[in-house]
Amino acid sequence: MDKPTLIVIGNGMAGVRLVERLCERAPDRYRILVIGEENQPAYNRILLTPVLAGEKHFDEIVTHDAQWYKGHNVTFIAGEAATEINRAARRVRAGGRVFDYDHLVLATGSRPFMPPVPGAQLQGIHGFRNQQDVENILRGEDDGQPVAVIGGGVLGVETAAALALRGMQVSLLHRGAHLMDSQLDEHTAELLRVSLGTRGIRSVLQA
Ligand SMILES: Cc1cc2nc3c(=O)[nH]c(=O)nc-3n(C[C@H](O)[C@H](O)[C@H](O)COP(=O)(O)OP(=O)(O)OC[C@H]3O[C@@H](n4cnc5c(N)ncnc54)[C@H](O)[C@@H]3O)c2cc1C
Known part of the structure; x- marks a missing residue:
């Protein structure tokens, strides 16, 4: 019988830790697919500040590189946001594709609070939550x-x-x-x- 499919939406600190633990404790139980909106493998978000400061390079804070996903038979879709969940059909849409699941985990974290003040959307104003924010700030x-x-x-x-x-x-x-x-x-x-x-x-x- 086919293994059930587990989809994890969110490749952040919680999502990737869950997948890591499952790979350790029940490596054969699920076919695992991770959908991550960010365009890179998992990294230690807490260490983004030293990257912003120039004390570390981004590569030094990557926790799970492409090889890791491959070595653990985890399919990882980077740079695509999950945009729709159909619970009745058990399907997730991401990047124009549709994926079937048996189990679904949302590990989508949070977003920076942007104060609702006039001008908050203007150019040169950034939240600080992810690697892209670091790039945008340093630009x-x-x-x-x-x-x-x-x-x-x-x-x-x-x-x-x-x-x-x-x-x-x-x-x-x-x-x-x-x-x-x-x-x-x-x-x-x-x-x-x-x-x-x-x-x-x-x-x-x-x-
Ligand atoms: C600079 C910085 C320093 C921090 N320092 C500390 C600290 O010292 N101590 C501490 O305890 N905490 C710290 N935190 C907070 C800590 O990083 C968060 O608590 C932790 O990352 C939460 O993990 P998470 O997996 O829930 O969310 P996240 O790590 O934010 O991961 C969520 C992921 O889901 C993705 N996602 C969201 N929506 C979708 C979607 N629709 N489809 C696909 N993917 C999606 C996001 O892009 C993101 O990659 C810090 C945070 C920052 C930004």
């Missing part, structure tokens, strides 16, 4: 324009520090009264603000 690197990072939480602080390392002139805008207010008390946040200042990052609070 503007050479024009010498100052950068504003919106959001002084963990990721915003990391991003500001990374861009400052690239030699950009960075302002960090945060709506709270102190940076990383979910993690730090006022005193510690002030030490952070001063420390960022020594790297040339200007923090603008209650902004």
Whole structure:
């Protein structure tokens, strides 16, 4: 009898870890197909910041290369978004093709929150979530324009520090009264603000 087909939509941290575990624990149970919207093999998203900073090359943060999928009999479709699920027929549409499944996993992660303010869609404004965002952000690197990072939480602080390392002139805008207010008390946040200042990052609070 044919093996049941498992389709995983999303080749991010959760999707690929699930597939990896299945390959370890039940290698013969499913025919596995992974559909990933991003155009590259799986990578450690957490390490995108060092890539943005120029401390690492993207290749160094790839966790599962094309060889890995091949070696584990996992079919991987990169650069195609799943655009339709038909539960009655058990089919997924992606990139003009239709795939049958027995089991379906959605591991599609999340998208950056873009504040609903006028101009949020203009050119030169980026979220920071994936490798393409890194490329898009760095494309503007050479024009010498100052950068504003919106959001002084963990990721915003990391991003500001990374861009400052690239030699950009960075302002960090945060709506709270102190940076990383979910993690730090006022005193510690002030030490952070001063420390960022020594790297040339200007923090603008209650902004
Ligand atoms: C720069 C950065 C630093 C971070 N640092 C930390 C940290 O230090 N500690 C920590 O715990 N977390 C950190 N995070 C958060 C962490 O990366 C996420 O929690 C984690 O990636 C979530 O895994 P996921 O698989 O659910 O989603 P993701 O890793 O986002 O993967 C989802 C995947 O699904 C794909 N997808 C979405 N829709 C479709 C579709 N329709 N069809 C096909 N594919 C689709 C997306 O393109 C993406 O590749 C960081 C995130 C970023 C961006």
